[in-house]
Amino acid sequence: MKKAFWLSLTVAAALVASGASTASAQVKLGVAGPITGGSAAFGAQLKNGVEQAVDDINKAGGILGQQITISVGDDRADPKEGVSVANKFVGDGVKLVVGHFNSGVTIPASLVYAENGLLAITPSATNPCVTDRKLGPCGDDKRTHKNLLMFRTCGRDDQQGTVAGAYIAKNFAGKKIAIIHDKTTYGLGLATETKKAMTAKGMKEVMFEGVNKDDKDFGAIVSKTKLAGADLIYWGGLHDTGGLLLRQMRDRGVTAPLMGGDGITSDEFAVIAGPGAEGTLMTYGPDPRKRPEAKAVVDRFRAKKFEPESYTLYAYAAVEILKQAAEAEKSLDTKKLAQRIYSGMKFKTVIGELSYDKKGDVTRLDYVMYIWKKDASGKITYSEM
Numbered sequence: 491m492k493k494a495f496w497l498s499l500t501v502a503a504a505l506v507a508s509g510a511s512t513a514s515a516q517v518k519l520g521v522a523g524p525i526t527g528g529s530a531a532f533g534a535q536l537k538n539g540v541e542q543a544v545d546d547i548n549k550a551g552g553i554l555g556q557q558i559t560i561s562v563g564d565d566r567a568d569p570k571e572g573v574s575v576a577n578k579f580v581g582d583g584v585k586l587v588v589g590h591f592n593s594g595v596t597i598p599a600s601l602v603y604a605e606n607g608l609l610a611i612t613p614s615a616t617n618p619c620v621t622d623r624k625l626g627p628c629g630d631d632k633r634t635h636k637n638l639l640m641f642r643t644c645g646r647d648d649q650q651g652t653v654a655g656a657y658i659a660k661n662f663a664g665k666k667i668a669i670i671h672d673k674t675t676y677g678l679g680l681a682t683e684t685k686k687a688m689t690a691k692g693m694k695e696v697m698f699e700g701v702n703k704d705d706k707d708f709g710a711i712v713s714k715t716k717l718a719g720a721d722l723i724y725w726g727g728l729h730d731t732g733g734l735l736l737r738q739m740r741d742r743g744v745t746a747p748l749m750g751g752d753g754i755t756s757d758e759f760a761v762i763a764g765p766g767a768e769g770t771l772m773t774y775g776p777d778p779r780k781r782p783e784a785k786a787v788v789d790r791f792r793a794k795k796f797e798p799e800s801y802t803l804y805a806y807a808a809v810e811i812l813k814q815a816a817e818a819e820k821s822l823d824t825k826k827l828a829q830r831i832y833s834g835m836k837f838k839t840v841i842g843e844l845s846y847d848k849k850g851d852v853t854r855l856d857y858v859m860y861i862w863k864k865d866a867s868g869k870i871t872y873s874e875m
Contacts (some may be wrong), residue, residue: 522589539805655687672727681726733762740766
């Protein structure tokens with residue numbers, strides 16, 4: 491009996507020494523975003539994008555022969571919840587993260603990741619400070635974050651604001667522009683960048699005002715906008731608050747078109763805003779669903795009755811980048827993966843070929859103009875101009 495016992499211990503030790511295990515090794519990947527709350531449509535995009543990418547990669551053999559497991563974190567678009575999610579990922583042994591959605595959540599969560607050696611790629615957080623902090627202080631944050639391993643598959647608000655401001659200056663020259671934002675890191679940041687671009691073109695807004703993103707009654711700001719005689723209302727914020735604001739403007743006789751950024755890129759915007767959404771202008775990247783690289787993946791989403799709009803494919807692409815970087819390095823060490831991404835390597839993804847600068851930003855300019863209008867079925871949705 492003793493001989494058999496010691497023999498089993500010897501066999502077990504040999505298995506450990508050879509790297510074998512009764513359970514296969516796994517790559518722990520976190521996906522974080524607003525799974526519940528007013529921005530849940532965007533959380534669903536990130537979650538579904540990551541889950542489809544992981545399913546496809548696992549079926550093809552995983553990453554370096556290891557299967558990927560997913561941990562989902564619901565930050566409810568709240569910075570404090572984002573930090574809680576980040577700390578839970580650390581405790582669970584997650585090393586790679588896709589998320590968060592909101593800039594105001596991504597920035598504080600990324601500090602947790604930096605302190606614990608996690609690498610994160612956000613599909614959607616566009617505020618420049620998300621990545622600019624890699625090289626020094628940014629905005630009100632005076633700390634440097636040399637250990638920050640933070641990337642994004644989307645563009646930045648200073649790029650997006652430049653496109654929006656140039657469009658306004660060209661098409662609304664001499665008109666009255668009202669700028670309204672939701673006071674968030676994203677909304678205020680985008681509104682500010684658009685204002686800067688307008689100012690550089692010699693235009694001055696008639697108002698620059700903020701509202702609380704969770705407010706339901708916008709009577710005061712609607713009245714002020716109407717009194718200002720605005721010819722265009724620029725909205726810095728997300729689709730849920732923006733949709734409600736636009737509905738109340740239309741109900742109270744404000745007919746000026748609304749213009750927003752990528753934060754309204756959800757069909758829920760028109761559902762909330764109602765018929766008055768028609769004619770809304772918007773900046774967003776070229777529709778990734780129309781790329782030939784994305785066709786097979788888009789078909790798989792649609793077979794599951796999920797429309798992969800907005801940042802779904804940006805989330806899918808983030809997982810592709812992690813896989814390709816790991817295979818190039820033959821390692822899952824996060825610092826090695828980061829250096830590979832910073833290296834200028836060209837990644838083949840469903841949203842096209844991507845490469846990165848030393849901050850962690852994509853090197854291509856990724857914003858064009860859209861308009862919301864009725865499609866062949868009569869549904870109001872966005873299409874590239």
